[in-house]
Amino acid sequence: MGEAMAENLLKAGHRLTVYNRTVSKAASLKKLGASVATTPAEAVAGAAFVFTMVTDDAALEELCLGPDGLLPALPAGAIHASCSTVAPDTNRRLAEAHSRHGSTLVATPVFGKPDVAAAAKLWLAASGEDSARRKLRPLLNALGQGVYDFGDDPGAASTVKLCGNFMLGAAIEAMAEAFTLAQKSGLDRQQVYEFFTSTLFNTPIYKGYGKLVAERHYQPVGAAPAIIRKDMRLVLDESRTHLVPMPFANILHDHLSTTVAKGEKVDWAGFAERITDGAGL
Amino acid sequence: MGEAMAENLLKAGHRLTVYNRTVSKAASLKKLGASVATTPAEAVAGAAFVFTMVTDDAALEELCLGPDGLLPALPAGAIHASCSTVAPDTNRRLAEAHSRHGSTLVATPVFGKPDVAAAAKLWLAASGEDSARRKLRPLLNALGQGVYDFGDDPGAASTVKLCGNFMLGAAIEAMAEAFTLAQKSGLDRQQVYEFFTSTLFNTPIYKGYGKLVAERHYQPVGAAPAIIRKDMRLVLDESRTHLVPMPFANILHDHLSTTVAKGEKVDWAGFAERITDGAGL
Amino acid sequence: MGEAMAENLLKAGHRLTVYNRTVSKAASLKKLGASVATTPAEAVAGAAFVFTMVTDDAALEELCLGPDGLLPALPAGAIHASCSTVAPDTNRRLAEAHSRHGSTLVATPVFGKPDVAAAAKLWLAASGEDSARRKLRPLLNALGQGVYDFGDDPGAASTVKLCGNFMLGAAIEAMAEAFTLAQKSGLDRQQVYEFFTSTLFNTPIYKGYGKLVAERHYQPVGAAPAIIRKDMRLVLDESRTHLVPMPFANILHDHLSTTVAKGEKVDWAGFAERITDGAGL
């Protein structure tokens, strides 16, 4: 994901220094002209902007505040585009650390799979301090087809991202239940999928994930169940904090949790098998 | 709904006799050239095709088999397009009665609201005996923008219709949970709605129902909660018969049930208030 | 179940004619002095009271109203103790048929397993026409340790029975979730079971079903999953009719449904495996 985004920044003419824990992953970007750093601190030396895309909250905190972390090395006035799916409070807390340091964090989660990122067709949400958000805008524009502002709270865009992943999961579960009912009623699962995604639910989301559900073939793995289970847990943590009952989110989390507990090597949409399996298919 | 469909049949040049329990409802169709019958039996005298669109299974059975019902009066070889949202078994049972009578029932449920029907933009699913389905096709084409065949089982298209209403309900619930979480996190409900329906969920379904959820204003009433609660009960009846766990459907049914129990005069999407109310808003 | 109850009626000094579809099942009762009939009609000839205990609503209706059914053969003034777990409306409808016939149905569902029945330790609920209920009382007293009256509605006691089976299921599910969490937290499943059933939940219900859940050994089969799934469906049918959200009942039904769909040959409490299996154990 990060690689596709980095490529688009290079294509847009920006100078780029990259860092990845696994050095080999930076090789192709090096060929495209990126410098390669061996620590986060080295990567941000002299930078006006830094983009981060990591797996979870702990990885982001380590990257910023851990040994050779980027924050202490960041030039004053620099702007950090925090692209990972993390808890709103993680971005808020890091934004405060930035503020003390003299830099700024803007939460800039992205919506789309790696192939969407490669095509510079991501959707982005952005929130954080106003002037930093404006300065960052041209770079974000290079990454996707639309950037939406959600105000000054650096946690806000993270909340939007979590809501989005939740809504994707709900669409997948709805298809899993509907297609399985149709199948056990004697209908063709694939035909029902084609009907709905040609008519009422004619969108890339339903078409893309629905295909996996219709075929019951959850390969290749776009995002592992454990990653999105973590996202659903963040959704539920927010729902707990804000006292919002979210019965659908509970179900999604539990289905993903079982998929992880069973060690299934599938795309996260494979949690749809909880329904087909539960129906004895 | 039935009126809009009848208008499109007239526009397509068909001769039409209409029947409604409330005679006044047929007045505007009369102006457009329809004959008006005072009983179902009278309406189908001499007809090659008959369309029915009623509220529930009991109304459909009454219309076909009750006093002055249409079935005994139907000419041999006639075709009955059964458009209502009913249990698959209701259409199967009536199809058998037709078969004994020498006529044929084709299940032809429609997808879309009355304004969609008026614009002849419905989507239709059709299932039932093959040759009857083919003869019926030109008439169905006049009603919508696409007709999809689901084979010979006269219950099959009803199952597809139930799956569709379930998937709509799931989309509404997902938005209710997401928008409420966003709102209680300090975001603007309307802005979150606009973001998602401009990007990942850019479809008339999400835009239309999502607007009601975002504004928490569930007027005008397109379909009453009691009507769609009945549909969700049919979904659950099917899920029970076929041993398919449908946790989302359970939740939708219970939310609609509460909306009916409280006597709320709203569109069925108003069940979304179960979440906002449950969050103390 | 019926056999154990019949034995207690014989022990109490009553004359008894028995009928079972499988004639061999009546052999041991014959040894104890019962007459054996070859049809329901023959069994009730000349009887003042008749007890029925069958698997489901269809079996009960067949027994009463089917070929050689008991109702036409029942002497005027006789009382039918309807012991099966059926829909309240089934008992109500049969009570009306009795009324037309000149006899009376009293719903008398029983609580307890076969070994409890054998020990005459059942609990009974009774509802139906008042004087019939009073006349029936001495016979019911011979079957258990307590009879509770629920008034004139012949459906009322059935509702109570359904509530009871639901509450049993809820206790089993609660133990399944708690014991599984404890086990995955490093505790001994058995020890946690012993703690709770020695302290807060020190009752035969929790001890008996909890033992199965703790040991994950659901043998012997007291009642098959399909039987109790049917009961949970009746619970949900009632909840739908009366507009009562029952989220726990939804979960129990779905777990039992999966257990049936997978063809597991276990006691109904084996639905607890849905949780342990879902946790990857």
Add this chain to the structure above:
Amino acid sequence: MGEAMAENLLKAGHRLTVYNRTVSKAASLKKLGASVATTPAEAVAGAAFVFTMVTDDAALEELCLGPDGLLPALPAGAIHASCSTVAPDTNRRLAEAHSRHGSTLVATPVFGKPDVAAAAKLWLAASGEDSARRKLRPLLNALGQGVYDFGDDPGAASTVKLCGNFMLGAAIEAMAEAFTLAQKSGLDRQQVYEFFTSTLFNTPIYKGYGKLVAERHYQPVGAAPAIIRKDMRLVLDESRTHLVPMPFANILHDHLSTTVAKGEKVDWAGFAERITDGAGL
């Protein structure tokens, strides 16, 4: 709660120094012979044992490690009986801090309401380092009617406590659903309560909480909804960490969350109103 327990320690002949943030709450214990300290540190000076009973994890950590906290002041070799309902990891973490300090923490959560504590009828679970657990045993015996050992892991007894509160909540929800269904079916809520708590569920737990549910009168407030909602959140946190699907726990949490969001001033069992309210009563 703590007061009742302290009284029993005094009655058993122990010398006791007490501390409460609200000094006046210690007045009655002072009359009974307790010394009163003005800080946690002062309270534990010279002590061989210390008991803590506070509202949540943060309060416990503050009490131990905050300003004038007890841990730095605790004599070497002393034993800390940690009675509060907290996350297993909180007790584990504090146990490590004790270990570094030369003292020992034993998790000793208690089961029972304040009146049960006053009668020295609590049930206790204990886990932590073996020899400390044995030394603590005589004091625990003075507090209740039974102490159960759960091994060396200082988090284990906390898990058991969380499981217990979850099982209580499940019993309450089950009664709420059953009694509401019975009521809407025309039965008397109170009578159904009496039947079940005289027969299958004849235990103080079902009788005590069931009375509140039957009468729909959730006073006085034994424990506030916010307190037990916190407990259910801890249950869910554990279930997430250990990948255990807990659908009942999800429902309990959401019902308590709504009760808190609506600001209802009731005992925590008042979450049962989510069902009666949802049924339109």
